[in-house]
Every structure is written in C-alpha cells, then in structure tokens.
Amino acid sequence: xxxxxxxxxxxxxxxxxxDIAFNLLIFFVILAKATDDSHLQxxxxxxxxxxxxxAAKASIVIDAESKYYLNGQQVGIAQLGPQIEQILEGSAGDxxxxxxxxxxxxxxxxxxxxxxxxSEAGGTIMHVLEERRNRP
Amino acid sequence: MKVxxxxxxxxxxxxxxxxDIAFNLIVFFLVxxxIQPDSGRPQEIPRSEENQEQKEEVENIEIALTGNLNAIxxxxxxxxxxxxxxxxxxxxxxxxxxxxxxxxxxxxxDTPYHHWIDITTEIEKSGGQVTIQREEQQTIQVQ
Numbered sequence: 001x002x003x004x005x006x007x008x009x010x011x012x013x014x015x016x017x018x019d020i021a022f023n024l025l026i027f028f029v030i031l032a033k034a035t036d037d038s039h040l041q042x043x044x045x046x047x048x049x050x051x052x053x054x055a056a057k058a059s060i061v062i063d064a065e066s067k068y069y070l071n072g073q074q075v076g077i078a079q080l081g082p083q084i085e086q087i088l089e090g091s092a093g094d095x096x097x098x099x100x101x102x103x104x105x106x107x108x109x110x111x112x113x114x115x116x117x118x119s120e121a122g123g124t125i126m127h128v129l130e131e132r133r134n135r136p
Numbered sequence: 137m138k139v140x141x142x143x144x145x146x147x148x149x150x151x152x153x154x155x156d157i158a159f160n161l162i163v164f165f166l167v168x169x170x171i172q173p174d175s176g177r178p179q180e181i182p183r184s185e186e187n188q189e190q191k192e193e194v195e196n197i198e199i200a201l202t203g204n205l206n207a208i209x210x211x212x213x214x215x216x217x218x219x220x221x222x223x224x225x226x227x228x229x230x231x232x233x234x235x236x237x238x239x240x241x242x243x244x245x246d247t248p249y250h251h252w253i254d255i256t257t258e259i260e261k262s263g264g265q266v267t268i269q270r271e272e273q274q275t276i277q278v279q
Contacts (some may be wrong), residue, residue: 016155017155017156018153018154018155018156018157018158018159019143019155020154021156021159022155022158022162025159025162025163029162029166037179045249045250045253046250047177047253047254047257048257049162049177050175050176050177051175051176051177051178052173052175053173053174053175053176054173062249071178085176097178099173099174099176100176102249103249104248104249104250105248105249105250106248106249107245107246107247107248107249108201108243108244108245108246108247108249108252109245111249111252112243112268112270113270115181115268116268116270118181119180119181119182119183119256120183122183124178124180125178125179125180125181126176126177126178127174127175127176127178127179127253127254128174128175128176128178128225129175131175
C-alpha cells in the first residue's frame with residue numbers, strides 16, 4: 001500500500017509583508033530626500049500679502065549660512081544661471097516659476113545675484129514668505 | 137466544596153500587525169508633512185536691456201536701500217520707511233506709461249532680505265514695477 005505524501009504548501013509568510021512595505025517606504029523617502037530641500041535651515045521673511053506658491057521646477061534656497069542650493073543640491077553662484085536656464089528650457093507660463101527661499105537676514109550681496117540670474121533666465125520669481133499676522 | 141475555576145486569558149496584540157501599524161503611522165506623518173503648502177509673492181523682474189535711447193527718455197524713480205531699516209533714499213531724499221507708500225503713490229500717479237512706472241531699487245550689500253521684501257511689496261502696492269540695479273564689479277590692475 002502506497003501512502004501518498006502530504007503536499008507542502010510553499011507560501012510567502014504574510015507576517016513579513018508589513019516589514020517589506022516599511023523598508024520600501026524608507027527607501028523611497030530617502031530617494032525623495034535627495035531632491036528635496038526641506039532639510040535646509042532657513043527662516044522665511046514675512047509679508048502681508050501672500051498667495052499659494054504652488055509647485056515649481058526649480059527651487060533655490062539661500063540658507064542661514066548664505067549657501068546656495070538648487071533643488072536641494074549645493075551650487076556655486078556662477079553655476080546657478082546656466083543650470084536654471086537648462087531647467088526652464090522649453091517651459092512656458094507657470095512652468096517658468098522659480099521658488100526663491102531666502103533666509104530672512106541674508107544680505108543683498110547674496111540674494112541679488114540670484115534674482116538677477118533668474119530674471120536673465122526668463123523665470124518668474126516666487127518669493128517664499130510667511131504670512132505676517134500682526135504688523136509691528 | 138466547589139473550587140472556582142480562574143480563567144485568566146493573556147490578551148496581547150498579534151505581533152504580526154506591528155509592521156502594518158508602523159507602515160500606517162509613517163503614511164500618516166508623510167501626509168501631514170506634505171499638506172503644508174508654501175506661500176509667497178510672485179515677482180517679475182524685467183531682464184536687463186541695453187537700450188540707450190530709451191534710457192535717455194525715461195526718468196525712473198530710484199530707491200536706495202541700506203542696512204538702516206527705518207529710512208530709505210527716494211530719488212536722493214531720505215524718507216522714513218513708513219512714509220514710502222504715500223510718497224511713492226504721489227510720484228507714480230503722474231506717470232502714465234508703463235516704462236515710467238519702473239522703480240529702480242539699489243541695495244547696499246548689507247541690506248537684509250526681509251527689508252528688501254517690505255520695500256518691494258510697498259512699491260508693487262503703489263503701482264510700480266520693481267527692477268534692480270546692482271553695482272558693477274570691475275577689476276582694476278594697478279601697474
């Protein structure tokens with residue numbers, strides 16, 4: 001008499017699914033962080049009239065140490081103009097918007113070259129500001 | 137004699153769910169972080185042009201900024217920052233052509249960004265078009 005072997009069920013353990021999803025999420029978060037500038041230290045200036053900035057292809061940050069960042073990557077002032085032109089190439093209208101995030105106490109010798117570079121590249125500047133609630 | 141049976145069940149959450157809980161928590165915090173949109177003010181600054189003829193015809197308003205937050209220079213006159221709006225409105229009301237409404241902003245190197253934003257906001261509120269004029273840097277070789 002032959003005894004039939006009991007079939008073995010080869011299934012992926014469902015217990016690991018949560019961990020797999022968690023690790024995938026961490027991977028994508030780190031990947032997104034590379035082009036993000038949320039880790040940079042800067043304090044926005046305030047203004048009474050602000051609107052929603054919306055999305056932009058280019059985001060320039062001048063941080064508290066007056067260093068320049070284009071889309072989260074540190075750049076020199078000389079490289080900024082050509083890089084903005086490259087990013088804005090073929091864009092029209094609202095797509096030519098460039099977010100400018102300047103630390104509130106940054107001085108003119110740091111922010112004016114940026115404004116000039118963006119305007120020369122044909123970009124529309126969007127100063128990222130905080131809404132002023134109580135006027136001093 | 138009756139002995140009462142004590143039934144103490146150990147209630148603990150299934151450990152297989154901890155991964156899912158962590159996943160949902162992360163999604164929650166990511167969504168919270170991404171629903172805070174940036175706010176700001178758009179500004180179009182004209183490109184620099186070398187048009188000598190036009191330069192001679194137009195007499196633009198000039199504003200000079202320094203590190204002093206309480207006063208600015210308007211066409212060479214020292215004006216309190218709080219008085220800029222009415223003064224500028226008066227000057228711009230006489231100008232009809234768009235090219236006459238251009239206000240040239242010159243900033244000393246120590247002008248802070250928040251002050252520059254305040255002044256340019258006031259210019260735009262008064263109907264002016266902001267343009268910047270930077271000091272040209274020249275390298276002079278001394279022989």
